[in-house]
Amino acid sequence: MTIQMNSGKDCARAWEIMPWALQSTAPREQCEWLMHHLAQCEACSAEFAQQSRLRCALSLPTDVLVDANSGLKHLLERLDAPEPDATPVRFWSSGSRLTRALAAAVLVQAIGIGALGVRLWSDQAPRYHTLSQAALLEPAGALRVVPATGMKLADWNRLLHDLDLRVIDGPNDVGAYAVVPAGSTSSSASVLRRLRADRDIRLAEPVDNTP
Amino acid sequence: MNEATGDVDSRDRMLIQRMATGDRAALETLYRAYHGGLCRFLSRLTRRADLIDEIVNDCFWIAWRKAGSFHGDSRVSTWIMGIAYRCGLKALRQRGDEPVDDYALREGRGPSHDPDEDRELRDWLGEGLKHLSADQRIVVELVYGVGNSLEEVATIMQAPVGTVKARLFHARIKLRNVLPTLAGDPPAQQENLS
Numbered sequence: 578m579t580i581q582m583n584s585g586k587d588c589a590r591a592w593e594i595m596p597w598a599l600q601s602t603a604p605r606e607q608c609e610w611l612m613h614h615l616a617q618c619e620a621c622s623a624e625f626a627q628q629s630r631l632r633c634a635l636s637l638p639t640d641v642l643v644d645a646n647s648g649l650k651h652l653l654e655r656l657d658a659p660e661p662d663a664t665p666v667r668f669w670s671s672g673s674r675l676t677r678a679l680a681a682a683v684l685v686q687a688i689g690i691g692a693l694g695v696r697l698w699s700d701q702a703p704r705y706h707t708l709s710q711a712a713l714l715e716p717a718g719a720l721r722v723v724p725a726t727g728m729k730l731a732d733w734n735r736l737l738h739d740l741d742l743r744v745i746d747g748p749n750d751v752g753a754y755a756v757v758p759a760g761s762t763s764s765s766a767s768v769l770r771r772l773r774a775d776r777d778i779r780l781a782e783p784v785d786n787t788p
Numbered sequence: 789m790n791e792a793t794g795d796v797d798s799r800d801r802m803l804i805q806r807m808a809t810g811d812r813a814a815l816e817t818l819y820r821a822y823h824g825g826l827c828r829f830l831s832r833l834t835r836r837a838d839l840i841d842e843i844v845n846d847c848f849w850i851a852w853r854k855a856g857s858f859h860g861d862s863r864v865s866t867w868i869m870g871i872a873y874r875c876g877l878k879a880l881r882q883r884g885d886e887p888v889d890d891y892a893l894r895e896g897r898g899p900s901h902d903p904d905e906d907r908e909l910r911d912w913l914g915e916g917l918k919h920l921s922a923d924q925r926i927v928v929e930l931v932y933g934v935g936n937s938l939e940e941v942a943t944i945m946q947a948p949v950g951t952v953k954a955r956l957f958h959a960r961i962k963l964r965n966v967l968p969t970l971a972g973d974p975p976a977q978q979e980n981l982s
Contacts, residue, residue: 596956600935627967628932628960634913635933637906639828643841649819652845653812656852 587614591621599632716757718765719745722772723753723780732777740768755784793863793935800864807855819848822865826872828933832917832925833876843879847872862943866936870944873926916967924959927952 594611597603603611615622720742724733737744737756747754758768765783772781800821806814823844830840850871858867917925923945930936930944938956942949 592960596931596960597937599932602935602937623968624964627964630909631913631916631928631963631967632932634909635929637910637913638824639831640910641827641831641835641837641840643823643827643837643844645820645823648823648841648844649816651841652815652819652848655845655849656812 588618588621591615591618592624595625595628599628716745717785719755719757719784720765720769720772721753721780721782721784722756722778723751725777725779726752728777736772736775736777740771742768753780797863797865801860804851804855804858804864807852808858815848815852818851818868822868825865825934826868829869829926829929830872830876832929833922834880839879839883843872843875846875846879850875862940865934866940866943869930869934869936870946873944874946912967916963919962919966920959924955924962927955928959928963931956 591611591614594603594607598608598611611625615625736742741759742756743759745755745757758765769781769783772778800818803814803818807818826844826847827840830843834840847868851868854871858864862870917928920928926945927941930941931938936944938949938952941952941956945952
């Protein structure tokens with residue numbers, strides 16, 4: 578943006594100086610130069626007169642009436658009034674509902690993630706067990722029994738009945754059954770001895786002793 | 789800063805120091821010294837007397853609380869004007885108001901003792917200021933009305949000096965084009981945009 582001045586650079590310089598000359602804050606030599614220019618330039622002289630009038634108009638008291646005494650009284654009353662309480666209360670009271678809703682959502686999410694983590698952790702138990710681990714399926718006192726291939730079902734049932742045994746697993750790949758005493762009438766040792774004595778039983782071993 | 793301005797600032801600094809110690813008499817003195825100037829300054833933002841009263845109240849409430857932290861980096865008047873300006877903008881923002889653009893609203897509100905010459909001058913000024921934005925009116929008020937330097941206006945408005953200079957330039961161009969017409973004279977020079 579440029580200004581077309583009637584007298585070129587001098588008028589532009591005069592334009593720059595005018596507000597500060599009117600304020601009496603421009604250096605003395607600038608003021609003297611301006612006065613000299615104004616005496617020669619009708620346009621700048623008119624502009625300066627208009628700016629002087631502008632300054633005069635702006636120096637008039639405002640026409641919007643505001644009572645100083647009343648204002649001062651209100652100010653002093655305000656100083657005496659108790660100050661509003663702590664910031665945190667104000668935070669929650671003036672904080673938006675959105676903030677509280679977001680905080681609640683984050684809390685719910687944290688609880689959900691925690692529960693999910695616990696569940697996943699518990700599911701991560703290995704689906705195998707090592708030889709050093711105790712057998713999970715067979716209870717204490719269980720026996721592993723391998724009947725002969727020619728043993729009749731009736732003889733097998735009679736033997737189980739006589740020894741008061743109950744099949745809890747099997748047969749496995751090698752034809753072994755896991756049996757446990759159904760009652761406490763006989764000791765494990767005597768049951769084992771009688772099983773081994775039967776000619777149709779090829780193997781009878783306590784599970785606990787199985788390597 | 790001339791001698792009179794320096795004296796006023798020295799007085800104001802003493803008042804601020806006393807305010808920092810809780811001296812309410814100092815606050816009252818400062819309030820009365822600045823009330824008229826602040827009201828005139830704020831009337832360039834809003835014509836509502838109740839709002840101006842509230843802004844002045846906010847301004848001095850802050851000045852009272854912050855008096856102890858005033859380090860004298862600027863004149864007291866610059867400091868107070870800056871507080872008032874920010875309070876004014878905040879008050880207008882909270883009410884969803886825009887700074888006034890209609891100086892015609894002032895009609896009939898002038899004091900009854902207003903001499904004819906002053907009334908004519910006010911009307912002339914009011915018509916001219918209608919053509920300026922709020923920021924331009926504030927700059928014109930601070931430079932021509934209050935007598936601030938560009939640097940002081942920049943401090944008050946928290947704007948770069950270059951921005952203030954541009955606002956003053958555009959305001960002067962507009963006023964130069966409209967004020968002579970309002971006074972019945974043809975404009976001496978016309979703005980040329982290139």
